[in-house]
Amino acid sequence: MNLTVIFLRGVILTGATLLANCTAPRPSPEPTTQPKKPSITRRLQNNWDRCLDQSYQVTRTKTPDKNAAAELAFQACSSEEQDLVSASYAAPMLQPHLRAETKRVLIDDGHLPIFDE
Numbered sequence: 001m002n003l004t005v006i007f008l009r010g011v012i013l014t015g016a017t018l019l020a021n022c023t024a025p026r027p028s029p030e031p032t033t034q035p036k037k038p039s040i041t042r043r044l045q046n047n048w049d050r051c052l053d054q055s056y057q058v059t060r061t062k063t064p065d066k067n068a069a070a071e072l073a074f075q076a077c078s079s080e081e082q083d084l085v086s087a088s089y090a091a092p093m094l095q096p097h098l099r100a101e102t103k104r105v106l107i108d109d110g111h112l113p114i115f116d117e
Helices: 002-023 037-062 066-076 078-087 091-109
Strands: none
Touching: 037 066, 037 078, 037 091, 066 078, 066 091, 078 091
């Protein structure tokens, strides 16, 4: 009888172990090699800022009006701006504010800062 009890305990323990392994949480999958959305957005922001800054610097040598030079820079860099809007989560809603602040910095400081990507 002891042998039967030992055998049943072994079967129950093996079954419980198998069941526990089936319901155990799996490790998360390895991260993908795709860049994260914020890094893409930062890169596109920097592309737009570089384009605006370079265009503004060139236009300022030809016109004394800072506001007009900024507007011409925005027109010249519309494709970079559209790339940024397309890739950003809330860009359509925030873009007018970003554009206004970017223009203010460009006019007040004469250049745009470029941040690390």
